Amino acid sequence: MNPCCSHWACSEGPVLFPGNSFLRAIGIRKEADCLALFERKMHAVMGHHDSFQRAIMAFTCVYSRALWGAETPLVRVEVHLSGGLPQFNLVGLPEAEVRESRDRVRAALNHCGFGFPLQRVTVNLAPAELPKHSSRYDLPIAIGILAAFNHLPHALLENWEFAGELGLNGDLCAIHGALPMAVAVAQAGHWLMVARASAPEAVHGYPAGVYGATHLREVWDHLTSRSLLPLVHLEPQDRAAVIMPEIDLAQIRGQSQAKRVLEIAAGGRHHLLLVGPPGVGKSLLARCLPGICTPMTGTEALALAAIRAAHRETIDPSLWRVRPFRHPHHSVTTAALMGGGHGTHLHPGEVSLAHGGTLHLDELGEFPTHLLDMLREPLESGQVAVSRAAHKVIYPARFQLVGAMNPCPCGYRGHPAGRCRCTQPQLERYTRRLSGPFLDRIDLQWELPSLTAEELMAESPGESSGVVRQRVIAAQERQHERQGMTNEGLGSDALHRVAPLSAQAKKLLLRAADHYELSVRAVHRVWRVARTIADLGMDEGVSESAIAEALHYRTGFGKFNPS
Secondary structure, X not given: OOOOOOOOOOOOOOOOOOOHHHHHHOOOOOOOOOHHHHHHHHHHHHOOOHHHHHHHOEEEEEEEEOOEOOEOOEEEEEEEEEOOOOEEEEEOOEOHHHHOHHHHHHHHHHHOOOOOOOOEEEEEEEOOOOOEOOOOOHHHHHHHHHHHOOOOOOHHHHHEEEOOEEOOOOEEEOOOOHHHHHHHHHHHOOEEEXXXXXXXXXXXXXXXXXXXXXXXXXXXXXXXXXXOOOEEOXXXXXXXXXXXXXXXXXXXXXXXXXXXXXXXXXXXXXXXXXEOOOOOOHHHHHHHHHHHOOOOOHHHHHHHHHHHHHOOOOOOXXXXXXXXXXXXXXXXXXXXXXXXXXXXXXXXXXXXHOOOOEEEXXXXXXXXXXXHHHOHHHHHHOEEEEEOOOOEEEEEOOOEEEEEEOOOOOOXXXXXXXXXXXXXXXXXXXXXOOOHHHHHOOOEEEEOOOOOHHHHOOOOOOOOHHHHHHHHHHHHHHHHHHHOOOHHHOOHHHHHHHOOEOHHHHHHHHHHHHHOOOOHHHHHHHHHHHHHHHHHOOOOOEOHHHHHHHHHHHHOOOOOOOO
């Protein structure tokens, strides 16, 4: 290498940073020689060459995104090269994964033939108060170093955002959270460069197309227009959600009334509690719910994708609009159910991972009372706050609760054969686990009877999930056209506006509220269920029969309800 020539921006290929052979050529035998001798020798050889002056002190800024809860705030990756002994400093509240980027970036640049600057390299991830997780910053750091040493034009990077993990040989690996990041990049009007493995996920949040590369050299070739990467577009078959019900309603014999309750729950996304002895089909009915639900809206799907990214779950692009079905065991911890963690790692819980879908709590009576009472806030607000001493994250948690439980510890209370052997104290302890305020938030409460052998052997299986699903879709389309949401989210003012009661219906609701001592919340929930029943029946107003049916599903097992 001729040190007097301008090799810093050679058009034939990447420029090597000064290495050991160059140092020996100018009289420095050891890299540990003093800084003063190093600078004096370099100035003697280079003089006042402009490119060398830029190499001694250069600055560039590259953009990326962080994952903080369900949000993707912008991160400025600032790279500064200055004179001094070779050193690589990384600041900006980086976690261990990010701090390890120094070794990955150094090895990748050397392996790709770019070399690594023998200068003081300082990388700042701004804003400094935002904790930085994951290895997504490898690619923007590498691009920033190349741009700071004039291997890439600075102005070109103003409209780009980068994210990707670098292998030691320069390969680009997939990252978590490519989809929510792509949404934010699209809103900012920037181009997005990710690993090729992350492009199918990212393109769902950036339908105009993203760029996916498999190697660092491919990114450099594209940015310098040597070899352009193809734009990854959203394929038409990726736009439709694939719904594969685990269990079809036609597989469940009998329980026609319970199937009706399940259809109403799906039609308005109401919370549901199924009570009955073992083996009557409570859990099977709950698992049929995803097969009769509508696909997620784009807003719901994007919010869930961000939550899954925070939980480091892999997103299947072909199923990203299928509503989730979460079913934690009754031994679940508070942190696993509601969200938690330590330090800056505040991960979402099952209530957030069920956002837009179903949270199925089987054997509800076995869950600790304090866990069930914790669900009261997200059932009302649709979100949950995970707080620690120094940090707080708010996750969406608008889920549909479906509980299933036995009527007593042995499971046979009310059985025609008199099989129940539970004492009164045992029964009271069991029912007290479900507090009155918790039950007050559940719209539909239904007790399933025991099935006779004749009902189990019936040849007619009933309607399939596909038939019921069409009615649910039609009902929710009416709701979105009328009020822009499902009936579950209607407030008091909206109920008066979109669910007018007939005179007889109003009289019946008032009489029931007085007789059953229903709270204001309970009255509104009965009203919402009646609105859903009317939508399933294609009725404009809420009739007396719709109110009567809604009351029947709420007070149908009053003998069990401790409130």
